[in-house]
Amino acid sequence: MSAAIDDRAAGAVLGTAAGDALGAGYEFGPALPDGTEVSMIGGGPFDWEPGEWTDDTSMAIPLLEVAARGGVFNDQDLDVVAGRWLEWSVDAKDVGNQTRAALDAARQVGTAEALRSAAREQARRTGRSGGNGSLMRTAPLALAFLHDEGELVVAARRVSELTHADPDAGDACVLWCCAIRHAVLTGELDLRRGLRHVREPRRSIWSDWIAAAKRMQPRDIQQSGWVVGALQAAWSAITNGSRPVDVLERAVRGGGDTDTVAAIAGGLIGAVHGASAFPARWTLEVHGWPGLRSDDLTALAVAAAAASLGRVAPTPERGLLEAVRILHDRGYEALRARFVFGGAGYWRCVLSVDAGGAQRDLLRYSNAAGWDVLSDGRGEPVPSSALADRLERLEGLDAAQHPDPAYRFWFAALLEHCGPDRLPSLDDDWSHPELEGRVALTGAGGSGRLADSFPLPPGQHRPS
Ligand SMILES: [Mg+2]
DSSP states (O other), X not given: OHHHHHHHHHHHHHXXXXXXXHHHTTTTBXXXXXXXXXXXXXXXXXXXXXXXXXXXXXXXXXXXXXXXXXXXXXXXXXXXXXXXXXXXXXXOSXXXXXXHHHHHHHTTTOSHHHHHHHHXXXXXXXXXXXXTTTTTTOHHHHHHTTTOHHHHHHHHHHHHXXXXXXXXXXXXXXXXXXXHHXXXXXXXXXXXXXXXXXXXXXXXXXXXXXXXXXXXXXXXXXXXXXXXXXXXXXXXXXXXXXXXXXXXXXXXXXXXXXXXXXXXXXXXXXXXXXXXXXXXXXXXXOEEXXXXXXXXXXXXXXXXXXXXXXXXXXXXXXXXXXXXXXXXXXXXXXXXXXXXXXXXXEEEEEEEEEETTEEEEEEEEETTTEEOXXXXXXXXXXXXXXXXXXXXXXXXXXXXXXXXXXXXXXXXXXXXXXXXXXXXXXXXXXXXXXXXXXXOOOSTTSOOOHHHHSOOOTTOOOOO
16 A cells, blocks of 8 residues: 555654654753643744754755665765765754764765764764764665665664764664664554664663663653663653654653654654644644755655655655635634645645634545544544544535545535534535535535535646
C-alpha cells in the first residue's frame, strides 16, 4: 500500500519538524505540570518565529534532499551533506556545540572526510562526543533505505560520525532509524528491532536503557545533552503517550532540551501514525531553513520513499483551497480545505474552521489512513465509525460516491458539520439564495450534484 507508506514517510519528517518547532519556545525551560498547554509560541533563547524549526530539522533537511533524489549516502552524497550544513551554519541562530566545533574545523576543506576527522579529533581531545546532535537529525535516513535495513544501519552510523564520533551516538541513530523504517513500512512501533545491529556488551546496556525509559516520565530523565538521555526522554514520551499531539506535548513538558527531545520523538511517532495524524494548527505553522514549509517536507519525504522502494519518483502537485464559506453557519468565518498531494496517488486533506479567533480541525482525511481524529468544530471528538456510518446511510447520493476525492471529502465535511439531526434541513440549507439553487440534494436515489454545484473560490484549481 504505497499511499499508507507515503503518509507515514511524510509523518516521520513532519513529526521531526513539528516536535522541533513546538519545543523551540521552551528550550532550557523547567518541566511543566501535566496538562499545561504547550503550543508553537516561538521565542525561547534563540528568538524563534512561531512555528519555526531549529537546528534539529535544518540539519535533517540536507539528508532529506539527498534521499529525495535517490542518494545512497556514499562519499559523494556525504560531501553534498557537509556542504549544505556548512552553508546553513553561516547564518544559523543556533548550532550545537559538538556540531559547531566539527563544522568550524572543517570549514576550509568542506568535505565529509574533513568533518569526520574533526569530530574524531574533538572526541580524542575532550573525551566527550556522545551529544544528541546526530540523533536529532537522523529520521530522513530511514526513508532512503526502506528497501534494506542492513544498508540503513551502515548509513546511520556513517552520517552520525560526520559530527559525533562516540559509539553511543551511532548506536542511537541505528536504533531510531531501524524503528522509523519499520514503522513506515508496517505502522508498528518496535524500538528493540534495531538491537540486533548493536554488538554486545553494548546491546545489553541499550536494552536496559530502553526498559528504564519506559518506567520514567520525560521530566525524570536528566537532559545534559547526552544522546542516551535524549533518546530515553523521547521514548518515554512515546510509550507513555498515545498519538502524535499527546506524545510531542509530553516531550515538551519534560523541560530541558525540549526541541531536540520532541524532534526525536516526532520522527518516530510520526512514522507510526502518518502525516495525516498531525493537526492543521501545526502543519500550517511549521517552517524553517531553507525556506520550506510542511508541504515541501511531504513532497521530499514521499520522493525519498518512492526512490528507495524503486517506484517512479512522483511529481508532487499541491493544491490549497481556502475560504470556502459555509453559508448556513455564520459562526465560522471560514472553512479551509487544505489538500496536499504527495504523488504516487497519496493525498491528504485537512478541513479546519476559524472560530472565535482559534483554528480548529473539523476533519482530517487521507487516502492512506482514512478518517482521522474528527471533531465537530467545537473541540469534541467524533469517533470515525460514526462518520463512516453516516456516509453509508447516504450512499445513494452522487456526491458521496463522486470519483473526485476532494468532493467526497467536502460532502462528508458538510455532513459532519451539520450533524445527523440536521440532515433533513440540508436540502434547504444548500438551496440558500446565495447559492442560487445550484445545489440540489434530494435524498437517496435523488440527483445529488455537489461536485458540479459547489463552486471553487476564484483563482483556485480543482485537485485531481
Ligand atoms: Mg534545536
